[in-house]
Amino acid sequence: MGNYPKEEGFLYMTLPQSTFNLKPHAMLVNDAGGATEANFAPVSVTAGCGQAINIVPPLAVNIHPVNRCAASGAVAVSGEVKSLPAEVDRIWYQVNDSPEVTLCTHCGKDVPFSFTAHIQSCENTIKVFADAEGLEEPAMNSQQVEPLSVGDEAERSCLARED
Numbered sequence: 240m241g242n243y244p245k246e247e248g249f250l251y252m253t254l255p256q257s258t259f260n261l262k263p264h265a266m267l268v269n270d271a272g273g274a275t276e277a278n279f280a281p282v283s284v285t286a287g288c289g290q291a292i293n294i295v296p297p298l299a300v301n302i303h304p305v306n307r308c309a310a311s312g313a314v315a316v317s318g319e320v321k322s323l324p325a326e327v328d329r330i331w332y333q334v335n336d337s338p339e340v341t342l343c344t345h346c347g348k349d350v351p352f353s354f355t356a357h358i359q360s361c362e363n364t365i366k367v368f369a370d371a372e373g374l375e376e377p378a379m380n381s382q383q384v385e386p387l388s389v390g391d392e393a394e395r396s397c398l399a400r401e402d
Contacts, residue, residue: 254286255286258283259283259284259286260281260283261283261284262278262281263278263282264276264279279296280297280323282294282296282299283299283301283321284299284321285302287303287382288304288307289307289382289383289384290381290383291381293376293377293380295374295378297321297322297323297325298322298325298327298369298371298374299320299322300320300368300369300378300380301318301319301380302316302317302318302367302380302382303316303318305384306384307383307384308386309384309385309386311386312358312360312386313355313356313357314358315353315355316332316355316356316367316382317352317353317354318351319349319351319352320349320350320378322348322349322350323348325372326345326346326347326371327346327347327348327370328371328372329341329343329344329368329370330346330350330367330369332354332356333368334358334363334365335359335363339368342354346369350369352367358384361385362384362385363385364381364382364384365384366380366381
């Protein structure tokens with residue numbers, strides 16, 4: 240038996256660190272049985288080391304590159320939510336499984352963000368989310384970070400993973 244397309248699904252890609260302009264399109268079967276090509280708005284996204292990105296068109300959360308090994312228990316995080324033509328309703332972040340921290344509501348279009356994340360003594364996942372009216376799920380980008388403890392095995396381990 241052949242494989243048949245499903246009404247929804249995911250596309251996973253492993254990309255090198257860079258900025259990409261994704262131009263999604265699909266070939267769809269129309270009611271007459273023919274093919275119709277659907278083109279969607281381009282999405283600009285920046286992929287950094289150790290990041291996992293969930294793009295929910297038209298939203299894309301871009302986190303500016305952060306060193307995987309942090310020199311202190313606080314990490315400066317900044318970036319932008321690309322959203323045109325949509326208005327971003329809310330941007331928030333979460334460190335590991337800690338409570339959500341709202342950065343803005345009724346944020347606007349193509350919104351920059353910045354905050355200081357306080358991290359724990361182990362590996363941490365900093366997640367930034369954005370949502371807009373009518374979306375089934377928020378867009379998300381995550382960054383792995385861990386504190387750098389000078390002179391111990393953790394430092395060597397952290398630096399080895401960053402290379």
